[in-house]
Amino acid sequence: MKRIIRPGTPVRGSKTGRPIMVLLDLLGRRWALRVIWELSRRPLTFRDLQAACGGISPTILNTRLAELRDADIVSATEGSGYALTKDGEGLLAEFIGLHDWAERWAKRRS
């Protein structure tokens, strides 16, 4: 079950390992974006995170967490569960506008 996701290593659809491709592969897995989103407000325990994601199965949550931790985007704190790392915060900042965009998008389409 070794599935390292790191810049420089080939990913699905791109053998070059270009960082952006690696990142898109990592974020383009089910629940990855959502997990980051839920952690953006505050750290959450495994179970709270599970609940925040609407009852996501622990299997896949654990898999995503392992990948995100391996990528240094999420880290396990002691006491308060999981949190975004400094890198994770920076990444989040890059698409923090998504929320507002989504709201405008919803208005436009209704």
Added chain:
Amino acid sequence: MKRIIRPGTPVRGSKTGRPIMVLLDLLGRRWALRVIWELSRRPLTFRDLQAACGGISPTILNTRLAELRDADIVSATEGSGYALTKDGEGLLAEFIGLHDWAERWAKRRS
């Protein structure tokens, strides 16, 4: 196989249909981010897009395209294949910094 993805309709892990949840569900499907990324430079035909994504199977490409078109993020032009809509361009702009972030991320981890 009707799978409408629109703000207001419930998605996996969120019954509320909050726009951001709908968007995260939509973008959090395999190849969705990558497709948007590849279309960001220029319009591409179905087959070129397929090649740009490293040989993604036409089945799933077509599925993603249908979803993105339904969401008005991608549109089919006549003559030159698929392109981002105005909405799609706006969305892209929200995470255009991803590329630079990914480059810095790669440096940090090497």
Added chain:
DNA sequence: ACTTGATGCTACATATTCAGTAGCACATCG
């Protein structure tokens, strides 16, 4: 010491999704 509850996490069977290949129907070009 013994329960009680919360933690992170694993096992396993099932359902859904994705991948990979082949090929169709249509259009354009020579």
Added chain:
DNA sequence: CGATGTGCTACTGAATATGTAGCATCAAGT
């Protein structure tokens, strides 16, 4: 009439996600 390019579907098998149960550990309470 081929030959090529288009968007796209069918089909099978592989990979991934879901859903439920439950384990091991720890801290607090009685």
